[in-house]
Amino acid sequence: MSLGFIGTGRITSALVEGLCTAKDPPENVLVSPRNAENAARLAARFSRVSVAVSNQAVIESCDCTFLAVVPQVARSVLKDLCFRTDQTVISLVPTIPIDEVRKLVDPVKSVVRAVPLPTVSQHLGPIPLYPKISQAVEIFDKLGKPIPLQNEKELNILWTVTALIAPIYALMEETCQWAIACGVNRQNAGAYIASMFHAVSAVIKDLPDVRFSDLEAEAATPGGFNEQALSVIREGGGYKAFLNALNSVHTRH
Ligand SMILES: NC(=O)c1ccc[n+]([C@@H]2O[C@H](COP(=O)([O-])OP(=O)(O)OC[C@H]3O[C@@H](n4cnc5c(N)ncnc54)[C@H](OP(=O)(O)O)[C@@H]3O)[C@@H](O)[C@H]2O)c1
Structure with a gap:
């Protein structure tokens, strides 16, 4: 070809x-x-x-x-x-x-x-x-x-989602800076965060019909760190900010 x-x-x-x-x-x-x-x-x-x-x-x-x-x-x-x-x-x-x-x-x-x-x-x-x-x-x-x-509308919506790439890198950088400020060596913080984000993405890559909410529930052990972090982020409007960003980008086309 x-x-x-x-x-x-x-x-x-x-x-x-x-x-x-x-x-x-x-x-x-x-x-x-x-x-x-x-x-x-x-x-x-x-x-x-x-x-x-x-x-x-x-x-x-x-x-x-x-x-x-x-x-x-x-x-x-x-x-x-x-x-x-x-x-x-x-x-x-x-x-x-x-x-x-x-x-x-x-x-x-x-x-x-x-x-x-x-x-x-x-x-x-x-x-x-x-x-x-x-x-x-x-x-x-x-x-x-x-x-x-199925249709062109789906293509335009998923194209909008690509706008989250830089915000996701920014989340990694913010997390990295937080760890450094708490006393972790820059290289170790970078290696840990890169590998953690890679691992959580790699395990779901080939699931045919992935339900993100099931993965969330599995990770958020009652009374554990993840459950605590989820509730602080939700209450602080963290996820709402991501949805606002998607809506804002989507209105451009
Ligand atoms: N970058 C991405 O991640 C990405 C992802 C998906 C879709 N797209 C889309 O793909 C398209 C290209 O994106 P890009 O990022 O590759 O842009 P780009 O780096 O600016 O490349 C566009 C190329 O088109 C050339 N060009 C200009 N006039 C031309 C002509 N008359 N005939 C042939 N070539 C000509 C330019 O050459 P000169 O440098 O000589 O002007 C330039 O190398 C855009 O529509 C973009 O939205 C991009």
């Missing part, structure tokens, strides 16, 4: 790294010439990556093309390109609805929207996509956890 990328920025770099280091990498990866530095770096690092002469050349040579330009230029980039019916287009541009993407890449029949995270470079993380197209699921299987969705 030949995969192409229009726009060679941060997310393309992560996807190409993840694909080329996967167990079953694609035969060829063709990236568009902009950004020239990123494109040259990827081609130098991975033998199966080449730099196309133009965006049109990417489309002509590939079975499946990712649209990975910023929303501000996406429409003008696409209006100059000619697509074929027998190819797949995966749009990573979060603000252009699927119906509009379909019109922009007409006559392509197989059109998907997806929202990967940069952690795909390490074959990690959720990849929500809509609609479910088996070729896209097959590609995303190499890169993390594909999550085919």
Whole structure:
């Protein structure tokens, strides 16, 4: 399979790294010439990556093309390109609805929207996509956890949830600073907190129908530290603040 990328920025770099280091990498990866530095770096690092002469050349040579330009230029980039019916287009541009993407890449029949995270470079993380197209699921299987969705609304809501990544890192940093202020060595505090967050996430990663409330109840032994911390955070409006953040971000789209 030949995969192409229009726009060679941060997310393309992560996807190409993840694909080329996967167990079953694609035969060829063709990236568009902009950004020239990123494109040259990827081609130098991975033998199966080449730099196309133009965006049109990417489309002509590939079975499946990712649209990975910023929303501000996406429409003008696409209006100059000619697509074929027998190819797949995966749009990573979060603000252009699927119906509009379909019109922009007409006559392509197989059109998907997806929202990967940069952690795909390490074959990690959720990849929500809509609609479910088996070729896209097959590609995303190499890169993390594909999550085919029922409708576009679900995609937009889960995209909103990505806004919690920085707040979660900030929670780790606040916890780390607290431990340091209480007298723990910086390196030990960092190692402990990183490993604890990793462990609590790793054990739930592959549960098919995870109920977070069951895990919460299991961890919150009556009269124990966890139960105490939960009640202090709830009473202090800690979780409400996270919900307020999600609602605030969600109103932007
Ligand atoms: N980063 C993420 O984690 C992430 C995750 C999911 C979805 N997305 C979406 O994916 C898209 C790309 O995001 P990004 O973070 O990779 O942005 P980015 O780093 O800014 O990359 C966009 C690339 O598009 C190139 N470009 C500009 N005009 C072009 C043109 N006419 N033809 C071809 N390429 C052109 C830019 O090249 P120059 O540098 O030369 O201008 C730049 O390298 C966005 O719509 C974003 O919302 C990003």
